[in-house]
Amino acid sequence: MRILALILLVFQSAHALSPEEIRAAIKAQASNRHPDPPGDFWKNLGPEALPVLKKMIEEDLGNVERTWLIEGLGHFNDPEVGRILESRIKLSENDVFTKKLLASLIHSQGDQSLDFVEPYLSSPSPHIRIAVARGIRAHMKSDRARERLERYLAVEKESWIRDRIAKVETDKDRGGPTRRVRILATGETGGPSEALAEPLPEKDWAGEWKGVYLMPGGSGSAKGFLKKEKEGWRMELILPKKKRIELKASEAEVQYFQTDHYHWIRVRGRKTDTVFTGNRKTN
Secondary structure (H helix, E strand, C coil), X not given: CCCHHHHHHHHHCCCCCCHHHHHHHHHHHHCCCCCCCCCCHHHHHCCCHHHHHHHHCCCCCCHHHHHHHHXXXXXXXXHHHHHHHHHHHHHCCCHHHHHHHHHHHHHHHHHHHHHHHXXXXXXXXXXXXXXXXHHHHHHCCCHHHHHHHHXXXXXXXXXXXXXXXXXXCCHHHHCCCCCCCEEEEECCCCCXXXXXXXXXXXXXXXXXXXXXXXXXXXXXEEEEEEEEECCEEEEEEECXXXXXXXXXCCCEEEEEEECCCEEEEEEEECCCCEEEEEEEECC
């Protein structure tokens, strides 16, 4: 989750993220062993993320990144997403990916996918059966889908499987997403708003932050060091195999954010049109 704050650019910019920024945000998540973004991660990337996703999923990928992209496709209800996922399900010889693909297809297409996924309720793999049944319960609303799920549960012999399916939460059950990115303060206006936890006092913004640096020529991981001066905040950036970059206080625009478990800063270079976004864990 260390570079998740790339999505915060959406909230602070009048224009949508570029394909390069979207790609960097997605790859940053995939670089984590257990990606755990806010529930609105894909929504906040905007519809421009779908063409990027389509290109990325055709590339030579590792298992973690492929799984992450499969999950991402499920957040877009474009009919072409359904066709992409169905074709991959037909070709899949791996139960883990088949399960992920089916869950994503149901999330994306809802009731429209029932005819395709229904046969998988008879799969010899219990995990595939669970994925389909949980998807039907969470993302399908038709009477036909509900009746089919009830028929399946009536003949499912394994009680642990029925228990797993019974515990699935639908959007209605949980009242919609609860983890949201919130702006608490900025270097220009101050004034914290509602917080998820205690915000970091401005005096404590100084020091090291780990994150990502976006520049016109690309992006990469970086460490940023903030220092308070009379004119504002000065930042020194360290990028792998590159010279240190210094943003003078007169050039750096600093903003602060907070999510459930992290403090975030976003530092924009006014002259260079660059952005550093970094985080620290909350206590």
